[in-house]
Amino acid sequence: xxxxxxxxxxxGSGKTSMRSMIFSNNPASLxxxxxATIDVEQxxxxxxxxxILNLWDCGGQDAFMDSYLSTQRxxxxxxxxxxxxxxxxxxxxxxxxxxxxxxxxxxxxxxxKNANVFLLVHKVDLVREAERNTxxxxxxxxxxxxxxxTPVKVFSTSIYDESLYKAWSNIxxxxxxxxxxxxxxxxxxxxxxxxxxVILFERTTFLVIATSSHADSSDAFPSDPVALHxxxxxxxxxxxxxxxxxxxxxxxxxxxxxxxxMELAEFTAVLDEMTKNTYVLVVVHDPVIETAAxxxxxxxxxxxxxxxxxxxxxxxx
Amino acid sequence: MSSSPQNYSAVANSHTNGTIRRTKILxxxxxxxxxxxxxxxxxxxxxxxxxFYLEPTxxxxxxxxxxxxxxxxxxxxxxxxxxTLGASLADFATIVFVIDIRDLYQQPVSKLVEFIxxxxxxxxxxxxxxxxxxAERLQEDDKLENFRQIHERVMDRLxxxxxxxxxxxxxxxxxxxxxxxxxxAFSLVLHKLIESLPYLEDxxxxxxxxxxxxxxxxxxxxxKIHVATDTSPVDQATHNLxxxxxxxxNSFGPLYRSNAINDPRTSRDSPxxxxxxxxxxxxxxxGSVSASPGVPLASPPKPPFFPCAAxxxxxxxxxxxxxxxxVTPHLALLALLPTTVYEVRRGLVEWNVVWFREGVREIxxxxxxxxxxxxx
Ligand SMILES: Nc1nc2c(ncn2[C@@H]2O[C@H](COP(=O)(O)OP(=O)(O)OP(=O)(O)O)[C@@H](O)[C@H]2O)c(=O)[nH]1
Ligand SMILES: Nc1nc2c(ncn2[C@@H]2O[C@H](COP(=O)(O)OP(=O)(O)OP(=O)(O)O)[C@@H](O)[C@H]2O)c(=O)[nH]1
Ligand SMILES: [Mg+2]
Ligand SMILES: [Mg+2]
Numbered sequence: 001x002x003x004x005x006x007x008x009x010x011x012g013s014g015k016t017s018m019r020s021m022i023f024s025n026n027p028a029s030l031x032x033x034x035x036a037t038i039d040v041e042q043x044x045x046x047x048x049x050x051x052i053l054n055l056w057d058c059g060g061q062d063a064f065m066d067s068y069l070s071t072q073r074x075x076x077x078x079x080x081x082x083x084x085x086x087x088x089x090x091x092x093x094x095x096x097x098x099x100x101x102x103x104x105x106x107x108x109x110x111x112x113k114n115a116n117v118f119l120l121v122h123k124v125d126l127v128r129e130a131e132r133n134t135x136x137x138x139x140x141x142x143x144x145x146x147x148x149x150t151p152v153k154v155f156s157t158s159i160y161d162e163s164l165y166k167a168w169s170n171i172x173x174x175x176x177x178x179x180x181x182x183x184x185x186x187x188x189x190x191x192x193x194x195x196x197x198v199i200l201f202e203r204t205t206f207l208v209i210a211t212s213s214h215a216d217s218s219d220a221f222p223s224d225p226v227a228l229h230x231x232x233x234x235x236x237x238x239x240x241x242x243x244x245x246x247x248x249x250x251x252x253x254x255x256x257x258x259x260x261x262m263e264l265a266e267f268t269a270v271l272d273e274m275t276k277n278t279y280v281l282v283v284v285h286d287p288v289i290e291t292a293a294x295x296x297x298x299x300x301x302x303x304x305x306x307x308x309x310x311x312x313x314x315x316x317x
Numbered sequence: 318m319s320s321s322p323q324n325y326s327a328v329a330n331s332h333t334n335g336t337i338r339r340t341k342i343l344x345x346x347x348x349x350x351x352x353x354x355x356x357x358x359x360x361x362x363x364x365x366x367x368x369f370y371l372e373p374t375x376x377x378x379x380x381x382x383x384x385x386x387x388x389x390x391x392x393x394x395x396x397x398x399x400x401t402l403g404a405s406l407a408d409f410a411t412i413v414f415v416i417d418i419r420d421l422y423q424q425p426v427s428k429l430v431e432f433i434x435x436x437x438x439x440x441x442x443x444x445x446x447x448x449x450x451x452a453e454r455l456q457e458d459d460k461l462e463n464f465r466q467i468h469e470r471v472m473d474r475l476x477x478x479x480x481x482x483x484x485x486x487x488x489x490x491x492x493x494x495x496x497x498x499x500x501x502a503f504s505l506v507l508h509k510l511i512e513s514l515p516y517l518e519d520x521x522x523x524x525x526x527x528x529x530x531x532x533x534x535x536x537x538x539x540x541k542i543h544v545a546t547d548t549s550p551v552d553q554a555t556h557n558l559x560x561x562x563x564x565x566x567n568s569f570g571p572l573y574r575s576n577a578i579n580d581p582r583t584s585r586d587s588p589x590x591x592x593x594x595x596x597x598x599x600x601x602x603x604g605s606v607s608a609s610p611g612v613p614l615a616s617p618p619k620p621p622f623f624p625c626a627a628x629x630x631x632x633x634x635x636x637x638x639x640x641x642x643x644v645t646p647h648l649a650l651l652a653l654l655p656t657t658v659y660e661v662r663r664g665l666v667e668w669n670v671v672w673f674r675e676g677v678r679e680i681x682x683x684x685x686x687x688x689x690x691x692x693x
Contacts, residue, residue, distance in 0.1 A: 196575070230576035238572055242565050246628075249561035253554045255630040255637065262566065262626040266574040285575050287622075 002044075003175045004054045004079050006115075008104055009086030010097050011036055011060035014122045017159055018086075019043070019057055022168050022205050027248055028159040039064055040076075047172065048202055048209065048309065049277040069103050073111075077104075080112035081175060086120045089127060089139065089156075098146045105150055116174050117152045119143050120167055125158040132156075165240035169208040182210040185308055190282075193297045194289055196225045196267075199236060199281045200274060206243050208236045209278070229285060239281065243271070261291040270294040275306045337688045339381065339389035340510050341408055345432060346415030347425045348373060348395030351450045351494065355415065356380065356392050358494045359503060359540050365494060377403065384537045385544045385648065385681070386511055387688055399435040406436040410510055411444040418449050418463050418491075426467070430474045433485065446488045446506050447471065453493040464491055497541075497560045501553070504543045512687070513680045517545035520676040524652065525549070527669045528662075533652035534559055535644070535677070538567065544648060559651045562639055566626055623674070629656055640666070644674040645681060 007015045017031035023045050037059035045053045058068060058076070068076045085104065091097055108115050121139045124132055136156045143154055155167035173179055182200065190198040190212040198212040213226040232238070243257070250257045259272040267283055270291050274280035282294050344352045353371050357363035360382050374394045382388040391409075399406065406412075412432060416425045429447065436443050449464050468489050475482035490502035508514055521533050525547045532555055534543040541560045626641040636656035643649045650673060659666060 196573075228577055232572050232574070235572050238568070242568055242572075246561060246565045249558050250630055253558050253630075255558075258629045258631065258636075260626065260628040262569060262624075264566070264570050264624045264626065265622070266570050269569075269573065283573050285577075 001050060001177075002052045002054050003081035004056065005171075005175075006076070006080050006083040007055060007057045007086070008083060008101075009060050009120075009122075010088060010091060010093070010100070011062075013060060013086040013088040013091070014159065015057055015060065015084075015086050016041070018120075018122075018157070018164055018168075019055060021159055021164065021244075022207070023055070025204075025244065025248060025251075031159060036061060040068075045204075047205070047277075048176065049275075051175065053172075053175070065100050069100075069107060073107055077107035077111035080108060080115040082116045082118065082171060083108055084118045084120060084171060086122050087139070087143070089121050089123050089135065094142075098142075102146060102148075105147065109150070116171075117147070117150055118167070118171050119147075119152050119154045121154065121156040123158060124156045124163070125160045162234060162237035162241040164237075165207060165244075166234075166237035168205070169236065169240070172202070172205075172207050173209065176209055179210050182308060183212065185304070186210055186212040189297070189301050190225075192301075193282055193284065193294055194286050195282045195284045195294075196229050197231065197283045199239070199283075201240065201243075201279045201281065203273075203277050203279055206240045206247075206279070208240060211236070261295070263291060268294070270298065272298050274298065274302060275309050278305070278309070280305075337387050337685075339387045339688070340410045342388060342390045342506070342510075343402075343406075343409045343412045344390060344392045344415065345397070345412060345428070346395065346448075346450075347417075347420070347428060350395065350415040350417045350420070350425070352392055352395075352415050353378075354494050355448070355450065355492070355499055356390060359499065359542065360390075362539065382540075383647070384507070384540065384542070385517075385535075386684055388510075399432060405439060406432070406443065407439040409436075409440070409443060411446060411506060412436060413446045413448060413506060415448045415450050416467060418452050418455060418460065418467070421463065421466060421470075426470050426474055429471060430478060433475065433482070433487075434478055437485075444488075444506070444509050445486070446490065446502075448490050448492045448499075448502060450492045452491040452498065453495045460491065464489065497557045500540070500542050500560055501551070501556055503540075507542060507544065511544065511684075513684055514545055516680050517677065518548055520673055520680075521545060521547035524650070524669050524673050528652065528654055528666050529658050530652045530654050533650060536563060536649050536651055538563060538643070538647055538649050555653065558639070562628065562641065562651065563649070566641060625670075627659065629659075642670045642674070644670075644677050648677065650674075 007019060009015055014031075016034050016037050017028075020026040020031065020034065021028060023043070037057055039059055041057040041059075043055040043057065045055060047053050056076070058064065083104065085101055087094075087097055087101075105117070108117070121136055121143070124136060127135050139156075140154045144152065153170065155163070155170065157163045157167045176182075186198045186200060190196075195212070199208060200210045201207065202209050213224055243260075247257045259270070261270045261272075262268065267285050268287070268289060268291060269281060269283045271279060271281045272295065280298060282298065284294065344356060346352050353374050354363070357367075357371070358365065360380065374392060376394065377397070378392045380390045380392065382390055391404075393402070414425075414429045414432070416429070433445060436445070447467075449467055452460055452464075455463060471487065472483075475485060475487075488505070490498070490505070492499045492502045511517070517535060521535060524530065525533050530547075532549060532552070533547050534556075535545045536543050536559065541563050543556070543559075624641075624643045627638050629636060629638045631637060638654045638656045638659040640652050640654055640659065641649055650670065654666065
């Protein structure tokens, strides 16, 4: 199954940077060497095995934008699953950015009515921390207004912290059919392990694809162990960030990261391969449970999850 | 190492718990060379971006740092001189002089030479370490060229002062807060100050021999400075990987900490409160112990808990596992092990960790007595 993802936004807003970090494991420090993208760079990334993301990284210089909106219009805006529009938080040409953005929305409504739209207020690291919240709030308001009737999801992001992973996890989640079913089975698995939480990551990007906790407000499920332990709300994206960074360190030594087990003062956890395309993190707070037992449980769950993953991808065509 | 009575009283004044003798390190260098940044990054886990906004240091800041030995580190303003320091150079075990690698002018060199000459008169045993800092700013070729030039200028100026300085043991390090070179350099500085270093190295050597480990470090967990390593050469890439591994583990801890009121884990004993049970040292020769982890020592009902972790690398054979075992509240043993040893002979590994931990604890006690004893 293929899903087309459009990456749009003004030149220099950071599209290629985030793509190279999420999908090619490049460190943030190397993004400054990227040149402007000429026309459209298409990339096929295999995500979860059978799902193929067809990324269209669209160079944002005016001449290219004009051509996307005119001569290339039907090619660009047809069959789009998701459009991600990136706005540089410090853009000096917000009026122009918004104009192009509205034109793109129009293109979408013409050729891909059901596409999901995500807006990223990017490079927020450039705003002083004290002012960040107000600046972002103002931007969000501005962008929602510019979007009119189109439902959009806005995230503030930076390549220098975990916010990028949060936004992208949310984006890919809309592309995974049956993510809810995965979540249900993770919950059963968590119970079997006596785990507080189980988190499933895609193997190459380490984006979160499903968790055992209820996605909705935790108040609705007071018996949910995660709610009980009141875990850090940023843990998913921080975990993606930490593991990605460690994978980079390993590759510098020409080693490849494979698995991790921790018995720390705060918790016990195992991070290991679940299926060919996923990694699972099992977090336990019960001090009696040892990593060996968790490993055994993961081993026994593998087959089931291979099947589930196969099913979920085939079921929706 | 020098330690005079005045020295002790100076410490007591700056710190209420003045009963221990701290080894003093002086951080010198011209304005904006990076002294405060490097201290903060090493010992206060300063985010790098914040270092960018540091104010100039106006007065000497005396920082107490507790690692394997108690340290007192003085961060000085850039314009300080021997006379305005307000202490005798005899009080310091080591002087770290920081020079911005792009600063090829006379000023830092003159200042360094001035301090060397003054220090040698009162304290011939003092260690001088030059950090050629902000090295990441230059490309590889320029970096080495500037490093060489700074080295040469300092030595030329010293010999101008007196030919006797030709043999002066001055150590130069390339450092940067943006990579682990700073930690590696500071480790080497620290090693010269740890009297029990040979014993720690012996323990690490034995651990490596018993577990077929190619490399093991004893790390200070929060600063990520290694306090000792076995005597095989340190490969920079391996050292960096260990630092990154520690960073990751340090970050993971609080991330999944339970904030529940009655978290079952909080009731469990941590090494900070319970001393480990006494272990009978394992003779290095007996490599056939394969008992299940922890069994021989666990004295019911509550065995003391020591955090540990392991990450397995390279799926291909033979494969390496990087292990982490906390041995004191602040020190951790990091070792590269063949994955086969870790998986098949886990008991052997655990047993050697227990034995290692016990050894470190004994040395630690001696060090504590030493720093407490010398003041009485
Ligand atoms: N401060 C900061 N800089 C960023 C961030 N993301 C990207 N950048 C920088 O922005 C610059 C431009 O990034 P690109 O990814 O090439 O921009 P682009 O959107 O692909 O530009 P075009 O290809 O011309 O459309 C690079 O120098 C990046 O290092 C961020 O989150 N914070
Ligand atoms: N590129 C680079 N910059 C650094 C490094 N270390 C420190 N700096 C920068 O150098 C500047 C000065 O750093 P400080 O730590 O305040 O220097 P200082 O020696 O304490 O300065 P004074 O207290 O005024 O004597 C800051 O902007 C730091 O961000 C480094 O390794 N690389
Ligand atoms: Mg680009
Ligand atoms: Mg300073």
